[in-house]
Amino acid sequence: MPKVNCGKLWLVCMSESFACSDLPLPSLDIWGKEAFSCSPRLLILGIGNPDRQDDGLAWHLINRLTTYWGYSKVLDIGETLPVNEGLTLCTDLQLRPEMAEDLATYTHVCFVDAHTGALPKEICWQTLQAGFQPSPLSHHLTPQSCLALAEALYGHSPAGFLLSVRGYEFGFSRQLSERTQRLLDSVVNPLLRWLTPFLQQG
Amino acid sequence: MATVTPQKITIEPVTRIEGHAKITIRLNEAGKVERAYLHINEFRGFEKFCEGRMAFEMPVITPRICGICPVSHHLAAAKACDDLYGCPPPRPAQLLRELMHMGQVIQSHGMHFFELAGPDLLLGFDADPAIRNVVGLIQANPDLALRAVRLRKFGQEIIHILGGRRIHPIFAVPGGVNKALTRSERDQILAGLDDAIETIQLGLKIFKEWAEANQEDINRFAVFSTGYFGMVKPGNTLELYDGQLRLIDANGQELEYFDGREYLNYIAEHVESWSYLKFPYYKKMGWPAGVYRVGPLGRLNVADRIATPLADAALKEFKALNRGKPVEQTLYYHYARLIEALYAAENVRVLLDDPDILSTDILNTRQEIRGEGVGVIEAPRGTLFHHYWAKPNGQLERVNLIVATGHNNWAMSEAVDSVAKTYITGPEIREGLLNRVEAAVRAYDPCLSCSTHAVGQMPMVIEILDAQGQLRQTLARLHE
Numbered sequence: 001m002p003k004v005n006c007g008k009l010w011l012v013c014m015s016e017s018f019a020c021s022d023l024p025l026p027s028l029d030i031w032g033k034e035a036f037s038c039s040p041r042l043l044i045l046g047i048g049n050p051d052r053q054d055d056g057l058a059w060h061l062i063n064r065l066t067t068y069w070g071y072s073k074v075l076d077i078g079e080t081l082p083v084n085e086g087l088t089l090c091t092d093l094q095l096r097p098e099m100a101e102d103l104a105t106y107t108h109v110c111f112v113d114a115h116t117g118a119l120p121k122e123i124c125w126q127t128l129q130a131g132f133q134p135s136p137l138s139h140h141l142t143p144q145s146c147l148a149l150a151e152a153l154y155g156h157s158p159a160g161f162l163l164s165v166r167g168y169e170f171g172f173s174r175q176l177s178e179r180t181q182r183l184l185d186s187v188v189n190p191l192l193r194w195l196t197p198f199l200q201q202g
Numbered sequence: 203m204a205t206v207t208p209q210k211i212t213i214e215p216v217t218r219i220e221g222h223a224k225i226t227i228r229l230n231e232a233g234k235v236e237r238a239y240l241h242i243n244e245f246r247g248f249e250k251f252c253e254g255r256m257a258f259e260m261p262v263i264t265p266r267i268c269g270i271c272p273v274s275h276h277l278a279a280a281k282a283c284d285d286l287y288g289c290p291p292p293r294p295a296q297l298l299r300e301l302m303h304m305g306q307v308i309q310s311h312g313m314h315f316f317e318l319a320g321p322d323l324l325l326g327f328d329a330d331p332a333i334r335n336v337v338g339l340i341q342a343n344p345d346l347a348l349r350a351v352r353l354r355k356f357g358q359e360i361i362h363i364l365g366g367r368r369i370h371p372i373f374a375v376p377g378g379v380n381k382a383l384t385r386s387e388r389d390q391i392l393a394g395l396d397d398a399i400e401t402i403q404l405g406l407k408i409f410k411e412w413a414e415a416n417q418e419d420i421n422r423f424a425v426f427s428t429g430y431f432g433m434v435k436p437g438n439t440l441e442l443y444d445g446q447l448r449l450i451d452a453n454g455q456e457l458e459y460f461d462g463r464e465y466l467n468y469i470a471e472h473v474e475s476w477s478y479l480k481f482p483y484y485k486k487m488g489w490p491a492g493v494y495r496v497g498p499l500g501r502l503n504v505a506d507r508i509a510t511p512l513a514d515a516a517l518k519e520f521k522a523l524n525r526g527k528p529v530e531q532t533l534y535y536h537y538a539r540l541i542e543a544l545y546a547a548e549n550v551r552v553l554l555d556d557p558d559i560l561s562t563d564i565l566n567t568r569q570e571i572r573g574e575g576v577g578v579i580e581a582p583r584g585t586l587f588h589h590y591w592a593k594p595n596g597q598l599e600r601v602n603l604i605v606a607t608g609h610n611n612w613a614m615s616e617a618v619d620s621v622a623k624t625y626i627t628g629p630e631i632r633e634g635l636l637n638r639v640e641a642a643v644r645a646y647d648p649c650l651s652c653s654t655h656a657v658g659q660m661p662m663v664i665e666i667l668d669a670q671g672q673l674r675q676t677l678a679r680l681h682e
Contacts, residue, residue, distance in 0.1 A: 098355050
């Protein structure tokens with residue numbers, strides 16, 4: 001089982017400075033050299049259904065990143081793209097328990113998702129603590145629950161973050177609503193800057 | 203999350219991908235349960251979305267309804283297209299489709315038992331909710347938890363090997379499949395099979411021990427009479443991929459035995475104001491006398507035998523529970539689910555041992571469009587119908603889908619009402635009692651299938667009821 005500890009220090013830094021804040025994204029200076037000394041690996045895991053309009057926000061965002069980095073192929077739902085040794089992109093319809101095994105191999109996981117009016121801000125960053133959140137009637141898993149499964153089953157929970165963007169329309173379409181499209185546009189460049197330390201690896 | 207007021211309890215989980223459901227329990231002045239409801243706010247716009255598309259696209263489009271059972275929609279759509287285009291698949295393609303379906307059943311049933319039902323059964327309905335979950339289960343029995351994860355992965359791997367991906371497979375096409383199975387892929391699946399069967403048998407042992415110790419609970423937890431509905435092969439043999447449909451009454455007497463194409467002659471759908479999901483019922487008996495249950499309990503009640511030895515032996519024990527009459531206890535859905543998982547795993551070996559499984563004769567390219575096609579499959583949760591009407595060029599004019607959760611809509615609601623009335627008997631309402639109400643729904647393993655977490659985006663209706671349960675006011679809104 002993978003045992004990675006260095007991500008925890010970084011999580012503490014993030015928690016203090018950027019819990020659920022709007023843009024700008026976390027400043028780069030929190031990516032301390034100490035954390036990088038043990039080869040951090042970040043998974044960006046986009047969750048949502050691209051056939052249900054704004055629910056697919058994460059899929060659109062991840063494919064914006066791949067396009068920016070020169071990948072010609074669209075990353076389809078369920079596919080994974082290792083950008084380099086430190087950064088991997090993945091999109092999926094929803095979180096599933098068996099993902100815990102993969103999550104446990106990373107030092108950091110950034111979940112990307114759409115949210116509705118339950119969260120007050122249009123763009124929201126949260127640091128996550130592993131903890132199981134039961135869903136009484138269904139198979140729904142939260143990022144926190146996935147992290148808890150990774151911890152319980154494989155002995156390691158990566159530092160977790162959630163970037164969520166407000167969705168407004170959820171019809172049967174692959175096109176984002178205008179409002180959510182604008183939010184996506186606004187989050188791409190800051191996110192790219194935020195990822196720079198990982199892009200410089202490998 | 204549950205909130206309690208003097209006259210109404212609402213359990214409203216924040217669901218994401220499977221749609222939205224809410225339970226409302228209405229208490230009377232004395233604090234007794236007057237009536238409990240399961241409200242399902244499912245929006246079935248998907249059928250309209252499909253109109254105008256080409257029929258051959260449906261095996262790719264319909265799995266997008268949901269990430270929970272995409273394989274079932276994929277295969278039901280392909281079967282409907284086989285019928286529509288008049289192109290029955292060659293036998294090897296049928297075997298490969300069935301193999302993929304077995305993978306889906308194993309992973310879905312495995313996940314349900316070990317991860318959703320397991321915490322209630324192994325840790326107790328009244329256990330501290332902080333530990334009554336899959337993480338608590340892992341801590342209590344880490345070996346079992348790892349086995350459960352491996353079991354689900356085994357099922358997913360079958361889907362992945364055949365379909366090239368675990369979700370949204372691109373595999374079944376009208377007239378067959380687009381990829382043959384290689385010898386090494388067959389051996390890869392076989393390598394994990396014994397472990398999968400052992401895990402399911404362990405699950406069965408756990409359930410039986412639990413049932414023995416909790417017989418009283420089982421016999422008062424949502425026990426009620428209905429008809430039962432499911433697919434069988436000749437000899438009333440359990441079938442999950444392709445067969446005839448059998449409907450029996452509450453005493454086990456056969457009411458109907460018919461081809462899936464004729465379903466509209468037998469099934470109608472009732473509408474209630476308090477749920478967006480329709481309530482299918484047996485037409486000839488009318489509503490509500492004609493309600494029936496589908497899924498594992500329904501299927502084992504309509505089947506007389508299972509084609510594989512271990513599962514058949516387990517079925518005999520199951521049938522003995524009520525001396526051959528239909529088993530009515532809702533909690534036995536879990537038992538039936540494990541027996542089906544055992545059958546699916548054993549059937550994987552049967553399919554992989556078939557000489558035709560490695561054949562490359564996997565596609566019938568003949569097309570003779572018929573204008574209408576029906577595909578029926580036993581999804582893990584129950585019978586799934588896809589019905590397409592198309593123009594001569596294959597463009598869809600109309601689509602009708604009846605999903606498993608719909609068939610069980612009445613039963614889930616009845617189970618909620620029954621459990622609430624049985625267990626909530628006084629003003630003090632403990633969390634464990636509410637958990638039992640939720641467990642009544644979980645037993646049916648519903649999939650609400652609207653594939654979005656659009657809370658507030660779908661029409662929302664708030665009903666205000668008085669102590670007598672009379673509707674006093676309805677508030678409706680479309681957006682937050």
